[in-house]
Amino acid sequence: MITVQNLQKSYNSQLILRNLSFQVKTGEFIAIMGPSGSGKTTLLNTMSTLDTFNAGKVLIDGSDITVMKQAERRLLRRDKIAFIFQHYNLLDTFTVKENIYLPFTLAGKVTPELDERFQKLAEKLKIAPLIDKFPAELSGGEKQRIAATRAFLGNPKVLFADEPTGALDTRSATAMLEILAELNQVMGTTLLMVTHDGRAASFANRVIFMVDGVIVNEFYRGDKQQSDFFDEIAEVSHRLGAIESAGIS
Numbered sequence: 318m319i320t321v322q323n324l325q326k327s328y329n330s331q332l333i334l335r336n337l338s339f340q341v342k343t344g345e346f347i348a349i350m351g352p353s354g355s356g357k358t359t360l361l362n363t364m365s366t367l368d369t370f371n372a373g374k375v376l377i378d379g380s381d382i383t384v385m386k387q388a389e390r391r392l393l394r395r396d397k398i399a400f401i402f403q404h405y406n407l408l409d410t411f412t413v414k415e416n417i418y419l420p421f422t423l424a425g426k427v428t429p430e431l432d433e434r435f436q437k438l439a440e441k442l443k444i445a446p447l448i449d450k451f452p453a454e455l456s457g458g459e460k461q462r463i464a465a466t467r468a469f470l471g472n473p474k475v476l477f478a479d480e481p482t483g484a485l486d487t488r489s490a491t492a493m494l495e496i497l498a499e500l501n502q503v504m505g506t507t508l509l510m511v512t513h514d515g516r517a518a519s520f521a522n523r524v525i526f527m528v529d530g531v532i533v534n535e536f537y538r539g540d541k542q543q544s545d546f547f548d549e550i551a552e553v554s555h556r557l558g559a560i561e562s563a564g565i566s
């Protein structure tokens with residue numbers, strides 16, 4: 318359902334993504350790992366229409382985002398894609414509930430069904446006591462749960478998450494990962510998650526490792542126990558860390 322073909326992206330004439338290709342099937346949960354600066358966020362941003370790229374192709378649900386007009390990309394983001402960023406992207410002058418509802422208010426899509434879905438998610442993500450507060454009154458973990466509620470509320474087909482557990486303590490991180498896994502399994506949402514954390518990655522079905530703008534390794538969880546998958550991820554991360562510090566890529 319997502320095809321990335323020979324993707325190239327440069328910043329200031331430095332090539333960050335080097336002819337990168339891979340495919341994502343509908344309903345997959347993929348973790349993208351790799352050393353700092355390897356291009357993980359750049360990959361997520363370019364393949365999700367948030368940033369442009371220099372060459373290559375990205376097809377989402379059969380539509381080539383390269384040839385889409387700005388308005389078509391906006392509709393794709395509104396109707397099919399959601400994002401969770403490490404830095405929440407909440408607006409300070411709006412309450413929690415206003416922040417969560419903002420995309421739906423702007424699109425004129427606030428319905429009783431949406432309210433019902435919101436109530437259920439608010440209960441699940443334990444944000445009900447927070448909904449009339451302002452972002453400045455919340456902890457990092459609370460802000461992240463608000464950002465997640467906003468992302469889940471639209472029932473997206475694809476969710477792009479950049480370090481969604483980066484600012485969370487262990488307990489909140491586990492809760493977030495369990496909700497992401499549930500969204501993936503129950504709603505069939507396709508998930509792409511950038512993470513440094515092997516434990517977070519062990520919730521995925523497939524882990525892709527990037528070094529210096531290319532995919533150097535990928536493997537599937539299959540029917541392995543999560544703890545065995547975690548060991549495998551830790552071993553590959555360790556090996557790639559050693560490769561990086563030896564300056565080989």
Ligand SMILES: Nc1ncnc2c1ncn2[C@@H]1O[C@H](COP(=O)(O)OP(=O)(O)OP(=O)(O)O)[C@@H](O)[C@H]1O
Binds near residue numbers: 352354355356358
């Ligand atoms: N807007 C930008 N302008 C210039 N260079 C950029 C920009 N964004 C990223 N880069 C550079 O591109 C490279 C890849 O950055 P990217 O954020 O994709 O890496 P990453 O693997 O996500 O890193 P980290 O794990 O540290 O978040 C880095 O060298 C970074 O400095």
